[in-house]
Amino acid sequence: MMKYILGIAALLFFSCGNKEDILLPKADRTIVKEVMDLSPIYIFFRVNGKDTLAEVNRKNSISTTNWILNIDKRLPLRLVIPEVMKLQEKRRGDSAHKNEAAQNYYSYADSIGKNLAFIPFTNVHYKMVKPKAEVIVFFDKSNKIWVNGLMIKNDKFKNFINEFIDKKSENYQFCFSEDLSFGNYIQYEIYLQSLKINNGQEFIN
Known part of the structure; x- marks a missing residue:
């Protein structure tokens, strides 16, 4: 039981x-x-x-x-x-x-x-490789967010998404550090779902 x-x-x-x-x-x-x-x-x-x-x-x-x-x-x-x-x-x-x-x-x-x-x-499809896309959003193990190698402050991320990412296209990918804790990953997942921008693929690298 x-x-x-x-x-x-x-x-x-x-x-x-x-x-x-x-x-x-x-x-x-x-x-x-x-x-x-x-x-x-x-x-x-x-x-x-x-x-x-x-x-x-x-x-x-x-x-x-x-x-x-x-x-x-x-x-x-x-x-x-x-x-x-x-x-x-x-x-x-x-x-x-x-x-x-x-x-x-x-x-x-x-x-x-x-x-x-x-x-x-x-509907999330995971891949354990580096993504290839015009815009790569990377969440590192220290809870920092990087966009194409440029660090974006967490409180500025929503504005960046709204201004630079076309939510209807597939020109962006999300990649999470393989050393990020699952607890912090879930917090990011909840945040991304609130922004309605997950395109169905997530990369772990």
């Missing part, structure tokens, strides 16, 4: 009498507050000597339901995204048990509303 309970900063996972926790990303707003008909999937933060590892538990995943990925915010994208890509490939390739309405979500904690929240990523 499995169940999970939300604290504002951690998800407690109970399986076969053992308790484990996942430190969830935090943000100041809710994108989606409730998801019905779901299957939880967990990606745990593990340490083996000097190595950081991502351990996936998808024992309760059902292909026809909405998938909720509960991922520890401390994990770097270089460990998280390859596992997410494997899950996406399995989902997209399982034609025998496909539910076109089923979605994929990341979970996080809304620190203002003090509730569990979700952000969809069903």
Whole structure:
């Protein structure tokens, strides 16, 4: 039997009498507050000597339901995204048990509303390579934003996007440092969705 309970900063996972926790990303707003008909999937933060590892538990995943990925915010994208890509490939390739309405979500904690929240990523296609585009927006591991090698202050980024990027074209790509933490990545994802500028592809490098 499995169940999970939300604290504002951690998800407690109970399986076969053992308790484990996942430190969830935090943000100041809710994108989606409730998801019905779901299957939880967990990606745990593990340490083996000097190595950081991502351990996936998808024992309760059902292909026809909405998938909720509960991922520890401390994990770097270089460990998280390859596992997410494997899950996406399995989902997209399982034609025998496909539910076109089923979605994929990341979970996080809304620190203002003090509730569990979700952000969809069903239509995001990840690539573990450098992007090629007229405009490349790069989010580095130190939470700095670079556009074609020029650093843009976070509080100026929205104005830059509105002025220089054609949201209807594919002349821009978003690239995230492979060493960026998953927690900071989710904060950027929420911000980008609020600007309505995600073009469906994201690069990790």
